[in-house]
Amino acid sequence: AGASPAQPGEFTRRAYTNGRLDLAQAEAVAALIGARGARSRRAALERLEGGVCRAVNAVRAPLLELLAHLSARLDHPDSDLDPLSCGEADASLAALRLPLERLLAAYDRGRHEREGLRVCLVGRPNAGKSSLLNALLGRDRAIVSETAGTTRDTLEEPAVLEGLAATLIDTAGLREDARDEAESEGVARAERALLACDAVVFVVDSSRPGDEADARTRERVLGLAARERRPVVVAFNKCDLLAHEARLFGGLEVSAKTGAGLAELSRAVALAAVASGGDEGESLLLGARDRSAADAALAEIDAARAALAEHPGSWEDRAAFHVREAHARLGLILGEGATDEVLRAVFERFCIGK
Numbered sequence: 001a002g003a004s005p006a007q008p009g010e011f012t013r014r015a016y017t018n019g020r021l022d023l024a025q026a027e028a029v030a031a032l033i034g035a036r037g038a039r040s041r042r043a044a045l046e047r048l049e050g051g052v053c054r055a056v057n058a059v060r061a062p063l064l065e066l067l068a069h070l071s072a073r074l075d076h077p078d079s080d081l082d083p084l085s086c087g088e089a090d091a092s093l094a095a096l097r098l099p100l101e102r103l104l105a106a107y108d109r110g111r112h113e114r115e116g117l118r119v120c121l122v123g124r125p126n127a128g129k130s131s132l133l134n135a136l137l138g139r140d141r142a143i144v145s146e147t148a149g150t151t152r153d154t155l156e157e158p159a160v161l162e163g164l165a166a167t168l169i170d171t172a173g174l175r176e177d178a179r180d181e182a183e184s185e186g187v188a189r190a191e192r193a194l195l196a197c198d199a200v201v202f203v204v205d206s207s208r209p210g211d212e213a214d215a216r217t218r219e220r221v222l223g224l225a226a227r228e229r230r231p232v233v234v235a236f237n238k239c240d241l242l243a244h245e246a247r248l249f250g251g252l253e254v255s256a257k258t259g260a261g262l263a264e265l266s267r268a269v270a271l272a273a274v275a276s277g278g279d280e281g282e283s284l285l286l287g288a289r290d291r292s293a294a295d296a297a298l299a300e301i302d303a304a305r306a307a308l309a310e311h312p313g314s315w316e317d318r319a320a321f322h323v324r325e326a327h328a329r330l331g332l333i334l335g336e337g338a339t340d341e342v343l344r345a346v347f348e349r350f351c352i353g354k
């Protein structure tokens with residue numbers, strides 16, 4: 001009696017409003033719950049331990065100090081604080097760019113840790129794309145059929161490749177002679193998926209000799225991937241049907257049916273995707289909200305420096321305005337002044353009772 005059921009994220013929200021977690025840490029709880037790969041988990045843990053708080057405060061503290069100097073000059077021209085020269089102010093602002101840029105770069109590099117590597121399986125109809133997706137997932141997710149053209153839309157499934165969070169994307173078979181609108185739309189979507197992924201697995205049916213349509217498809221896929229700089233891993237599927245002496249090519253021989261070569265395929269795909277995207281960063285900024293706050297802070301610092309350069313005679317209050325803004329933007333990352341709307345959006349991502 002009197003007890004109302006817990007709302008999503010309510011317990012974490014209570015910890016936040018009681019001041020036990022800053023917003024970044026609260027979000028890290030959500031990320032930890034959702035983190036799939038070992039690396040994603042590590043980044044989320046670091047964030048939970050207050051890494052982001054330290055990194056952001058390393059910029060906020062000097063901003064506040066600068067602000068104190070500027071305010072002293074503006075409000076109490078005869079105060080004890082040493083007057084700051086234009087050059088000194090510029091030097092301290094310039095020094096704050098690097099840590100901010102590092103935060104932003106790590107965020108961009110660490111995108112994969114949050115969203116996962118996007119890996120798309122493409123190839124001719126019946127090559128075994130859907131079978132490979134199921135085999136890599138370890139469960140039957142996509143419909144497999146002897147009838148070519150069974151997969152008509154793209155299908156995305158979360159997976160872990162070599163400890164990395166990934167999204168596997170199954171696509172419709174690439175064919176030039178689509179029999180209806182749904183099929184040609186499927187081909188268009190497959191090509192779009194190819195353009196928007198971190199690595200392409202080009203699945204080839206190695207149990208039968210290739211024909212001219214196969215050759216054209218190969219040229220098209222390799223051409224698109226090269227243009228967009230997407231790494232391609234060629235998987236010669238159905239190797240279980242090949243007599244040993246029939247194996248003419250090197251490349252990755254795999255079998256969705258027997259599981260042969262799947263571990264090698266996972267490794268090759270993860271390596272290719274990571275090499276192309278650069279996955280080394282342990283990002284502390286978690287969402288687009290954090291990123292744009294850090295970005296805005298950097299812009300304010302640049303605006304403050306521009307004010308110094310452009311108004312050498314009257315820079316103090318202009319610079320102070322931008323410094324105050326930069327400080328406030330960074331505060332948003334830690335949840336200072338977060339509006340109810342932002343808080344709700346964050347806490348709705350939690351599971352009930354977490």
Ligand SMILES: Nc1nc2c(ncn2[C@@H]2O[C@H](COP(=O)(O)OP(=O)(O)O)[C@@H](O)[C@H]2O)c(=O)[nH]1
Pocket residue numbers: 123124125126127128129130131132143144145146147148149150151173237238239240241254255256257258
């Ligand atoms: N023997 C063998 N058959 C396979 C293998 N992979 C797929 N198949 C079969 O090939 C057909 C087409 O597979 P599917 O995954 O639907 O191909 P998709 O059109 O590329 O998605 C199905 O009958 C599968 O059972 C494999 O590694 N070995």
Ligand SMILES: [Mg+2]
Pocket residue numbers: 129130131143144150151171172173
């Ligand atoms: Mg299919």
